[in-house]
Amino acid sequence: MKRQKTTGIIVLLAVLVCVLAVGTWYFRKQRSEKVSATEGQTETQQSETTDELERLLWNKIKLNGKKYKYSTDYETYLVMGTDGSGKEDADRDEYIGNMADFLMLVIVNRKEQTYAFLQLNRDTMTEINLIGRNGKGMATADMQLCTAHWYGGTPEESCENTVKAVSRMLGGVKINGYYAINMEDIGKLNHAIGGVTVTIDSDFGDVDPTLKKGETVTLSDEQAYNFLRYRQGIDDSENTSRMKRHRQYMQAFMVKLKEKIHDDPSIGAEIYEQMSEVAVTDMNGGVLTDILTDMQQAANRGTFELEGTTKLGQHLDDGLEHTEFYLDKMAIVKTLKDLYNM
Known part of the structure; x- marks a missing residue:
């Protein structure tokens, strides 16, 4: 009995040795074939392999005639808030997109655990x-950035046209996704987060007497809409002044969101569901939740702006003068270098 047991063990060991030997031989053979295949590549094939590796590691842009590249670790998403000037509920034959009042890029680097915002002026000429x-x-024209959302036959096409305009304006920056809501629905977003707390730095006068300069308030849904939407009769009535309030709200919103996610990691998915009826996006709830969850532990690098010059012009060709914002081309390069570590 003992002899049989010993024999069985010897047989088992012999089988294991054979398996290991065959496995080692197969592994070396595969590796040898791969090396031989690589060595046997033509210059064209090797160049194609290098190009593919470049595409995996780097995104490329071109500004002022010069080429730059930045790591594909950076993901860029466009957030839009549109007005009610169009006819987005109509079918293709009568569809007119709204104008995009609020435009902001969210730049996330999950590897480095950082994120940043780039706020864009709606009046930027591009x-x-x-x-x-x-x-x-195929026709194009130099117009205010906000007008890109006019064009198309559906809200999705309007968003895609805006994405294309922003990407082109920034030399071909890759935009990984977009998320848009109408400013009329900002109260719904404010409600989903439980209200955002801000200090009122502007005189809202007759626009909303409940928003008193100098007071710190947790905005009701109606107050949030008034705070973000209106500009006529507030401060100098300029869009740049409204943009400051947009930044203020966004920063406070992120603070509140981080607190919510810390207490309940599923809150991102819940907000996505609550807003799904009014939002237009090419991102599903899982992607958005992953981004928000990663941002929870990431460092906020701040909110960036692009420098430029404001003047009045008639590029809209409606016989009226409108605000036109002209970017400083060198400032674009500097800002993108800071954002993407180019």
Whole structure:
């Protein structure tokens, strides 16, 4: 009996040795074949392999005639808040997109655990694709960035046209996704987070007497809309002044959101669901929740702006003068270098 047991052990060991030997031989053979295949590549094939590796590691942009590259570890998302000037509920034959009043890029680097914001002036003059209601068209014109959302036959096409305009304006920066809501629904977003707390730095006068300069308040849904939407009759009535309130609200919103996620990690998905009926996005709830969760532990690098010059002009060709913001091209390069570590 003991002899049989010993024999069984010897047989088992022999089988294991054979398996290991065969496995080692197969592994070396595969590795040898891969090396031989690489060595046997033509210069064209090796160049294609290098190009593919470059695409995996780097995104490339071109500004002022110069080429730059930045790591694909950076993900960029465009957040938009639109007005009610269009006819977005209409079918293609009568569709007109709204204007994008609020435009902000969220730049996330999950590897480095950082994120930053780049706020864009709606009046920035840039090249806009004048696509038709069928979603097609090659003509372009220099117009305010906010007008890119006019064009298209659906809200999705309007958002995609805005993404294209922003990317082109920044030399081809890759935008990984977009999220848009109408400013009319800002109260719904404010409600989902339980109200955002801000200090009122502007005189809202007759626009909303409950928003008193100098007071710190947790905004009601109606107050949040008034705080973010209106500009006429507040401060100098300029969009740049409203942009300051947008930044103020966004920063306070992120603080509140982080607190919420800390207490309940599922809150991101819940807010996504609550806003899904009114939001237009190419990101699903899982992607958005992952981004928000990663931002929870990440360092906020701050909110950036692009420098430029404001003047009045008639590029809209409606016989009226409108605010036009012209970017400082060198400032774009400097800002993107800071944002993407180029």
